[in-house]
Structures are given as C-alpha cells and as structure tokens.
Amino acid sequence: MLGLMQQKNLLLSSIIQHAARWHPNGEIVSRISETEVHRSDYATIERRSRRLANVLRALGVNHGDRVATMAWNGYRHLELYWAISGMGAVCHTVNPRLAPDDISYIMTHAGDSVLFADLSFVPLITEIAASLAACVRHVVLLADPSEMPDLQLPAGMTLHCYEDLMVRSDDTFEWPEFDENTASALCYTSGTTGRPKGVLYSHRSAVLHALAANAADNYAFRAMDRIFMATSMFHATAWGWPYAAAMSGAAVVMPGRWLDGPTVLETLTSERITYSGGVPTIWLGVLDTLRKTETKLPYLKRLMVAGSACPRVLVEGFGAYGVDVYQAWGMTETSPIVTHHATVPATAGLDPEAATRLRLKQGRPIYGADIKIVDADGNELPHDGVAFGDLLTRGPWVCREYLFRGNEGAAAPDGWFATGDVATIDPEGHVELVDRSKDVIKSGGEWISSIALENIAVSHPDVAEAAVINAKHERWQERPLLLVVPRDGRTIDTAGLMKSYDGAVAKWWLPDAVVVVEQLPHGATGKLNKLALRQKYQNYLIDNPTD
Secondary structure: OOOOOOOOOOOHHHHHHHHHHHOOOOEEEEEOOOOOEEEEEHHHHHHHHHHHHHHHHHOOOOOOOEEEEEOOEOHHHHHHHHHHHHOOOEEEEOOOOOOHHHHHHHHHHHOOOEEEEOHHHHHHHHHHHHHHOOOOOEEEEOOOHHHOOOOOOOOOOEEEEHHHHHHHOOOOOOOOOOOOOOEEEEEEOOOOOOOOOEEEEEHHHHHHHHHHHOOOOOOOOOOOOEEEEOOOOOOHHHHOHHHHHHHHOOEEEEOEOOOOHHHHHHHHHHOOOOEEEEOHHHHHHHHHHHHHHOOOOOOOOEEEEOOOOOOHHHHHHHHOOOOEEEEEEEOHHHOOEEEEOOOOHHHOOOOHHHHHHHHOOOEEEOOOOEEEEEOOOOOEOOOOOOOEEEEEEEOOOOOOOOOOOOOOOOOOOOOOEEEEEEEEEOOOOOEEEEEEOOOOEEEOOEEEOHHHHHHHHHOOOOEEEEEEEEEEEOOOEEEEEEEEEEOOOOOOOHHHHHHOOOOOOOHHHOOOEEEEOOOOOEOOOOOEOHHHHHHHHOOHHHHOOOO
C-alpha cells in the first residue's frame, strides 16, 4: 500500500525559489577587488538566474548539456550554479588550479559546449583554447563590456561578455520540472595519480545532502547566520554550502580570490561573519594575523575545518578567541560531507584535553551516509578506536561510478565505495583518519600515521606548515621523514622540534630526519602534494643515513 502524499521532484531550482520568496533580502556579498565588494540578495540572484537561463538557451544549451565554469567565489558564479542546473543542464565547475593539460582533458572528456570564466583566467584560456575547439562553441567572460579584453579564439569559438548577454535577455524564464535523478553538477577529482575522474551529482543527491547538512549537529545554517564561503565553488560544489545556505536563507559572503590572512580577518569583522570553514592552510594564515595584530573576533562563533586534518593549533588557537572549531570529512565523490563533529551524551562531560582530542577526529556519520572499516580481505573491523582499516562509505549522495568510466573505480554492487582512506572508528562512532592509504608509512610491517606526526609538528610555535612522507629505508623499507616550513621571522631548531614528540607518540614512530624547506607543494584543492614530495625526497634517508 502506497502513501497518499504529494509527489514532488527534489530539484535545486526549488531551493533558490524558496530563498527568493521567503528570504528575499538575505544578503549575497562578493569581493570583486582588493577594495570593492558587490552586494546583492536572494531575490535578485534568483531573478538574474532566470535571465541567465534564457541566455543559456540562446547559446544553444539544452537539457543535459555540460556548461563549464572557471571562476572564483562570487555572485556571477552563484547565478551560474542556479541557472545551469535549474534549466536541466549540467554545471561543470572546472578547477583552475589543475595543470592546463588536465583542464583541457576534463573539458573535452565532459564535452563542455560553453565556458563561463573570470577575467583572471584569460591567459589560461588563451593557452588551452585550441585544445577545446572540438567541443566548446562559446566563451563567456564574467565581466562588464568596459572590462572586455582582446581575446583571440580559434575559428568556430565565439567570445561573449556576460553582462552584455544579460542586458539583451529577460527574466521571463520559468523553472522547468523534470526527473530529480537528472544530473545537476559535475566535478572532477584532483588526485595526484592518473587523470582526474568525473563525479556527476544529481538534483536528488544535492537536495538530500543540503537537507542533511542543515541538521542541528551538522552545518545547521540559520537565517540569522552570515557565512563566509572560503570553500572553493570549483571544488565539490563548495561543500554544498550554496545550496544549504539558500535553503535556510543565511547570508553568504564570498571572497573572490582574496584569501590571505589580513583580508579574511578584515572580512570576518566588517561583514559580521558568524560561520566559516575551509582547508587548514587558510585558517593558519588568519590565526597568524590575529596574533600579530592582536585583533578580536567579535562575531565568529563556528569554524569548520576540512580538506586536510585539522591541527591542534587551530582548535586551541581560535578557541582562545571564543570560536568553536571542529572537523568534518568527505570527498568529491561524497558531495562531500560524510562525517561531522557532534557532541553526544557519552562525550558531553569530557575534560578539556579529551574534548580537544575528540575535535581532532573527523566526526560522526551524518544521517544518510553510512560507513565501515575493513581489513585487506574485506572483513569488517570493530569500532573500538584501535583497529584501523580501509574506510568505506555509501549513501544517496555517494558516487556510484565515475563519468564514462564504467566499473573502473566504481562502488561495489552493494553500494560500498572505497574512499582510499585508512581510519579507526571509536565506540561512539567518531572517525579518525590514520592516513590516505597511499600516504601511510609501513615501517618494518607496522603502520605509522603521517597525519598524527604532522599535527604535532605544526603545533610548534616556529613551524608554519609540515609534511611527513614515507621515505625509503634500507632496513625498515619505509621510515617517516619530516619536512617543515618556518614561520615568518622564525628559525626552526630541529632538535627542539623533535622534543615535541616526547611522550606524544611511540618512539619507533619518531621521524628519522627533519628537513627545513622554504615552502611545500600543494595540489589543486590546497592539499599537500605528497606525491611531489615523495618524488623529490624518497631517497633522502638512503642518501643521508642516520644510523
């Protein structure tokens, strides 16, 4: 017997319509230069998105077509999010930090027909345009007519000005109804091995993810919140923040490409930001600026750190300013949130040190995402906080298979998707990532967590950033090698740094050597590029033996 409730497709257009109708004055703020911000609201964004949908139709975009965006976080990019998906096309957010060859590959692999891009990417477009001529028919620069550069494109590829197209269009467009399983957005992974792989989200998966993310123990966005969206809109749909924020009517403040410590700190105060998040690198820079300038944080209440393991220094550092810092975990293939920090009765009365250690874990599964850890033979391991194994996940917003790749890397028939992470799960369900399976250090048959060693190093007052890699060793096959970047004006005493590990880890976990470097390489999403480090330093311990 079926229920007698109304049937309504879960479409992203319903979210922006809700925001425009019930939160019309909710602010959308975008930094468009070092000194200038643009202000809009949900009603305006929805209206301009309908106008933009008509622009897309005029450019020949049809249901299911892929439309590429190459843009920073800003109001025009947000309009593209709603218009492309809302009309039934696929919003392909291109990560501009990928190598040009990879960008050409993913755009031709996806079959993008139109590219919308910020002016700052004109040199990149010039470099790759010829390789895109087989699929891209139109290039639209997100600019006013007075800002348009002289960009030469291959034959068959037409250049347009965004605002010129918008002026010539109208907002009579009506959001169409279609199957909620229709593809809504496309994001390619930024892995350091092999070609990027396409993760194709659906309207249903995106709406369900936003609903779950807005639960009280997750993002919990409210209409009174002012959210600083430091998460990149070209990566995993900005962790689903645009959808969750519009669903609740929260104000959204976007940084453009200005994510340096002083600018972010000024924005947190001037825009009265209550919630933010992002990769640790951003917030380490903000914390450093806070301490140097002796600034306060009168409005910021919550800070979510993800993308890489959150170091203790962020939890304790921002905690001193009254900011609640916690972790979440996910990946491009999971839309992305799978786990999120939450206090449960069993952990409510922890002493400060135990509570901090809990925040250094990646959180508990949110409703809709299931997880388990398994050994090399696929046997499920206990949730005792000790046993660690390969982390698997499944749920309605978890990737079933990659675009045009069939069974390659696909989830198992029962839905379990191998994340590539090694983790433990404690009795209360808190996940702690031990390492990426390719980064874990296997020394003499025993495993060492590079994440744990990095967190200790980056908590040292002289260390700005740290990476631990598995370097080759003649006796133990692999041993940990610590690479560190000093803070501005500081000098790292390697012997003093090593004392930080006393009593914190087993002696056989201690790094065999410390190498001080000027900077560490990062991938396209801001994560440490350990592949590049291994290629450069994998023989360091053999060439510089310590015993």
